[in-house]
Amino acid sequence: MGKHPLSDEEIATKLAGSPGWAREGDAITRTFGIRYHGGVAMIVNIADVQRLIGHHADIDLRWDHVRFRITTHDAGHRLTNADFDLAARIDRIATAHEAQAHNSWSGRPGCSGSIR
Numbered sequence: 659m660g661k662h663p664l665s666d667e668e669i670a671t672k673l674a675g676s677p678g679w680a681r682e683g684d685a686i687t688r689t690f691g692i693r694y695h696g697g698v699a700m701i702v703n704i705a706d707v708q709r710l711i712g713h714h715a716d717i718d719l720r721w722d723h724v725r726f727r728i729t730t731h732d733a734g735h736r737l738t739n740a741d742f743d744l745a746a747r748i749d750r751i752a753t754a755h756e757a758q759a760h761n762s763w764s765g766r767p768g769c770s771g772s773i774r
């Protein structure tokens with residue numbers, strides 16, 4: 659996956675196609691609502707994919723949400739296509755784990771990730 663730094667215009671275009679992700683300086687971030695143990699299971703799957711593609715997000719695991727922050731270290735901590743590729747992969751896995759967009763997280767346990 660390309661690791662040359664993207665321009666502001668390219669970043670804006672990529673973000674428009676990455677609903678839920680936001681630019682934070684030279685990184686992109688997204689938070690998902692999911693109960694702790696569901697978050698751990700989701701992270702295990704994401705960690706597998708990250709190992710395979712050689713690109714890794716910073717992951718912040720809390721009791722009821724997980725936050726991802728992605729940038730490309732190899733490009734001097736700038737945003738590249740590799741970051742948006744990883745974001746799309748994270749989105750697919752989060753959907754499979756029924757993680758919710760954090761701003762819509764009601765706090766009610768879903769059928770996965772809830773603490774019984």
Ligand SMILES: C[C@H](O)[C@H](O)[C@H]1CNC2=NC(N)=NC(=O)C2=N1
Binds near residue numbers: 731
């Ligand atoms: C050598 C190794 O593949 C590289 O350092 C990879 C590892 N994972 C990475 N993850 C992220 N987020 N950015 C990188 O530049 C990066 N580089």
